[in-house]
Amino acid sequence: xxxxxxxxxxxxVQPGAPVRTSRRAKGVxxxxxxxxxxVGFFLPIAWMALTSFHSEQDAAKNPxxxxxxxxxxxxxxxxxxxxxxxxxxxxxxxxxxxxGSTLCVLLLAFPAAYALSIRRVRKWTDVLxxxxxxxxxxxxxxxxxxxxxxxxxxxxxxxxxxxxxxxSMNLPIAVWMMQSFLAEIPVxxxxxxxxDGARLPTLLARVVAPIALPGIAATSLICFIFSWNELLFAxxxxxxxxxxxxxxxxxxxxSQGLFLAKVCAASLVISLPVLAAGFAAQxxxxxxxxxGAVK
Numbered sequence: 001x002x003x004x005x006x007x008x009x010x011x012x013v014q015p016g017a018p019v020r021t022s023r024r025a026k027g028v029x030x031x032x033x034x035x036x037x038x039v040g041f042f043l044p045i046a047w048m049a050l051t052s053f054h055s056e057q058d059a060a061k062n063p064x065x066x067x068x069x070x071x072x073x074x075x076x077x078x079x080x081x082x083x084x085x086x087x088x089x090x091x092x093x094x095x096x097x098x099x100g101s102t103l104c105v106l107l108l109a110f111p112a113a114y115a116l117s118i119r120r121v122r123k124w125t126d127v128l129x130x131x132x133x134x135x136x137x138x139x140x141x142x143x144x145x146x147x148x149x150x151x152x153x154x155x156x157x158x159x160x161x162x163x164x165x166x167x168s169m170n171l172p173i174a175v176w177m178m179q180s181f182l183a184e185i186p187v188x189x190x191x192x193x194x195x196d197g198a199r200l201p202t203l204l205a206r207v208v209a210p211i212a213l214p215g216i217a218a219t220s221l222i223c224f225i226f227s228w229n230e231l232l233f234a235x236x237x238x239x240x241x242x243x244x245x246x247x248x249x250x251x252x253x254x255s256q257g258l259f260l261a262k263v264c265a266a267s268l269v270i271s272l273p274v275l276a277a278g279f280a281a282q283x284x285x286x287x288x289x290x291x292g293a294v295k
Contacts, residue, residue: 045271052265059261074265087266090248093159095273097234097244098227101166105174105223106216108167113178114208118190128179131172139232150237157239165233170223177222181215182208217281225274245270 051059052075058068080086116127146165147156155161185208193207209216231246238247249270252262 048264049268052261052268054261056259056261059264074261075269077259077262078266078269085248085251087245087248087269090243090245091270093162093238093242094228094245094270096159097162097166098224100160100163101170101227102220102223104163104167105170106220109171109174109178109219110209110216111204112175113182114204116175116179117182117185118187128176131175134172143232143236146233147236156237157241159238159242161237162234162242162244165237166223166227166230169230170226174219174223177219178212178215181212181219185211221277221281224277228274 047064051064053070053072054065054068055071055073058065061068077084078087150156150158150161189207189211190203193203198207229246230244231250234242234244234247235250238244249263249266252259252266
C-alpha cells in the first residue's frame with residue numbers, strides 16, 4: 001500500500017513581475033542604445049585626435065596606419081613653428097566674435113523672453129513663430145545684401161561686423177529658448193517680489209535671472225557654439241585682420257592637396273574651447289535643456 005501523496009500548491013505568480021521584467025529589459029535596451037550612440041559620436045573625434053599625431057604620409061594611407069610612429073609635426077605646423085602663419089590672431093578674433101555676440105544676445109533676448117512669458121500679448125505664439133521663421137531663411141540668401149552693406153559702410157574685414165551679424169543670427173532662437181525656460185517660473189514668485197517693492201530691473205537681475213540660470217547657461221552655450229563654428233559669412237566678409245578660426249582652418253586645404261594631419265590637429269585645437277565650455281557647464285546645460293521640456 002503506497003503512502004498518500006500530498007498535493008503541492010503552485011507558487012503564486014506575482015502580478016507585477018512581468019511589468020518589472022519588461023521595464024528592466026527596456027532600461028537595459030535604452031542603456032545599450034545610449035552607449036552605442038555615445039561611441040558613434042566619439043569615434044570620429046578619436047580618429048581625428050589619433051590622426052593629428054601622425055605624419056602626412058601615414059595619415060593619407062588607406063587603410064589607416066594606426067600603428068605608425070607618433071609625431072607632433074601637425075601641431076607645430078598649426079602653431080606656426082618654423083615660419084608658418086600663427087593661429088593666435090584667428091583664435092582671438094573667434095573669441096571676441098563669439099563671446100561678444102553671446103553677451104549681446106543675452107542682453108537683448110532675456111527681457112524680450114520675459115515679456116513674452118510673463119506679460120503675454122495677443123497671439124504671442126505667432127510672435128514666437130515669427131522669431132523661428134527668420135532661421136528658416138537660407139544664410140546664402142542674405143549674403144549679398146550683407147556684403148554690399150558692409151562694403152558701403154567700410155565694415156569689411158572688421159570683427160565688430162561679425163559681432164553684430166552673429167547677434168542678429170542667434171537672437172531669434174535665443175528668445176524662443178529662453179521664453180520656454182522663463183515660462184516655468186511660478187507667477188507667485190514674481191508677484192511676491194513686486195509686493196516687496198522690486199522694480200523691473202531688480203526683478204530681472206535678482207529674482208528671475210537666478211531662477212532661470214540653467215536656461216541662460218544652455219542658451220549661452222548654444223549661441224557660443226553657433227558663433228564659434230560659423231564659416232560662410234566669416235569667409236566672405238573678413239580678410240587678414242578679422243579672420244576667424246574656421247577660416248584659418250581652410251588655409252590647410254591648398255592646390256597641393258589636403259594636409260590631413262594638419263587639418264586634424266587644427267580641428268582638434270579649435271574644438272577645445274567648445275568642449276571645455278560644454279564640460280564646464282554640463283550640469284547647468286542638462287538642467288536648462290530639461291527645464292522647459294515639461295509643462
